Amino acid sequence: MVKDPQARIVDKKNWKSYFSLSLESPRIAAQAQSGQFIMVRVSAHTQPLLRRPFSIHSKSEKTVEIFFQITGLGTELLSQKKPEDSLDILGPLGKGFEAGKNLKGKDIALVGGGRGIAPLYFLSQKLRSYGATARIFYGGKSQEDLPLKEKFEKEGFDLHWSTDDGSSGFKGFVSDLFKTELEKYTPDRIFACGPELMMKKISLIAQEKNIPAEFSLESVMGCGFGACWGCVRRIKRDNREEWVKICEEGPVFSGNDIIWEEGDE
Ligand SMILES: Cc1cc2nc3c(=O)[nH]c(=O)nc-3n(C[C@H](O)[C@H](O)[C@H](O)COP(=O)(O)OP(=O)(O)OC[C@H]3O[C@@H](n4cnc5c(N)ncnc54)[C@H](O)[C@@H]3O)c2cc1C
Ligand code: FES
Incomplete structure (x- = not known):
């Protein structure tokens, strides 16, 4: 650090x-x-x-x-x-996405909701440099919530987007858009970041289809490096639940380890 x-x-x-x-x-x-x-x-x-x-x-x-x-x-x-x-x-x-040269030739889905798209741009660049194909699924409430759409388009990424109000792209949640696209193809891996309920839905889809998935969790953070315990959350570890510091052991976790908050989108 x-x-x-x-x-x-x-x-x-x-x-x-x-x-x-x-x-x-x-x-x-x-x-x-x-x-x-x-x-x-x-x-x-x-x-x-x-x-x-x-x-x-x-x-x-x-x-x-x-x-x-x-x-x-x-x-x-x-x-x-x-x-x-x-x-x-x-x-x-923190610990980032498990994305290395082993993903060469793989088809990777990146799903971002709102400001959650932020880390996925860096990841898309990395995946490209490793020879993986990154397909981007980008969702926002309205077209004003998709400011990075042009940036991905300009760089030639396969971009799919949605808005809750239908002002641009698929009308509905990005999780519904993603589910629709999965009728046509199956990615080798999913990386996602966005609102908790969006990620929960993506995690359920990934589990149903048996696709490995990682999620970047948000938590209110006091220090960012393990000193204050302000960011703890229950996470599964070896079939047990433990309090884990999101800032140190995350923010990225495997979907299999996350205990999602209650509630629907
Ligand atoms: C690891 C990590 C990475 C992040 N990356 C980004 C990013 O790339 N771009 C981005 O826009 N935001 C990101 N966030 C969220 C960002 O840190 C918060 O939006 C910011 O701290 C809010 O500060 P504020 O003073 O403006 O709002 P505050 O006045 O502190 O809070 C306003 C509202 O935001 C909520 N809030 C505050 N902090 C967080 C938080 N950490 N997570 C969720 N909700 C929060 C509060 O509960 C409140 O409802 C990230 C958060 C984490 C934990
Ligand atoms: S933010 Fe302080 S321990 Fe995680």
């Missing part, structure tokens, strides 16, 4: 309530794996006190990029940062 108190913002993009920031941090970039995250101090003042976690959206030799949606004070303050400002960041943190 690297603490970089002066990561300079070298690029900023904005689509309504969504933003991306590229941060110059060569040491974090050198170690970053897809599915890992960074903790960002969003304010020099005491409000909000705690750093906020963000997945690594992409990286270059010298930079790491985050992609986020405004959901509260911290993300609001972060959205106001300008190019040339510096941010205090920690990372890379």
Whole structure:
């Protein structure tokens, strides 16, 4: 883990309530794996006190990029940062997706809901470099919630998208779109990130079809590196349930190990 108190913002993009920031941090970039995250101090003042976690959206030799949606004070303050400002960041943190050269030639489905698409862009780049085919399933409430659609399209990914209100693409949840597509093909593996109930549905589909699947879980995080126990959740380990720190042992877990929250989409 690297603490970089002066990561300079070298690029900023904005689509309504969504933003991306590229941060110059060569040491974090050198170690970053897809599915890992960074903790960002969003304010020099005491409000909000705690750093906020963000997945690594992409990286270059010298930079790491985050992609986020405004959901509260911290993300609001972060959205106001300008190019040339510096941010205090920690990372890379956590365990990412199990995606290596063994996936060469495999057909991989990446399913992202809303801001959950963030880590899947980095993953899609990795999979491509390993010679795997990545098909992207991207869902949002409305067309405004699909700001990365063009980015995936431009790079020639096989992209399928949905909106809950039908303003663009398949009308309905991305889990329903995915289920429909699975009538035509069977991926070798599924990686997903998004709202808990969306991932729960994808996990059930994966279990039904016997497809290995991994999910990036969210949890409110105090520290991001195992010190505060603020992120614990029950996870299956060797046929038992245990309290596990999402920041250290995750955020990515196998679908077989996750105990999903109650409720329907
Ligand atoms: C490992 C990890 C990676 C993440 N990656 C991204 C990302 O790439 N892009 C992105 O937009 N967001 C991401 N998040 C979620 C992001 O950290 C929260 O949206 C952010 O911390 C909210 O801060 P805030 O001060 O704006 O909102 P707050 O004022 O703190 O909260 C506003 C609302 O968001 C909820 N909330 C706060 N923190 C979280 C959280 N960690 N998870 C779920 N809900 C939360 C609160 O319960 C509340 O309802 C990630 C979270 C985790 C744990
Ligand atoms: S966030 Fe502090 S232990 Fe996980």
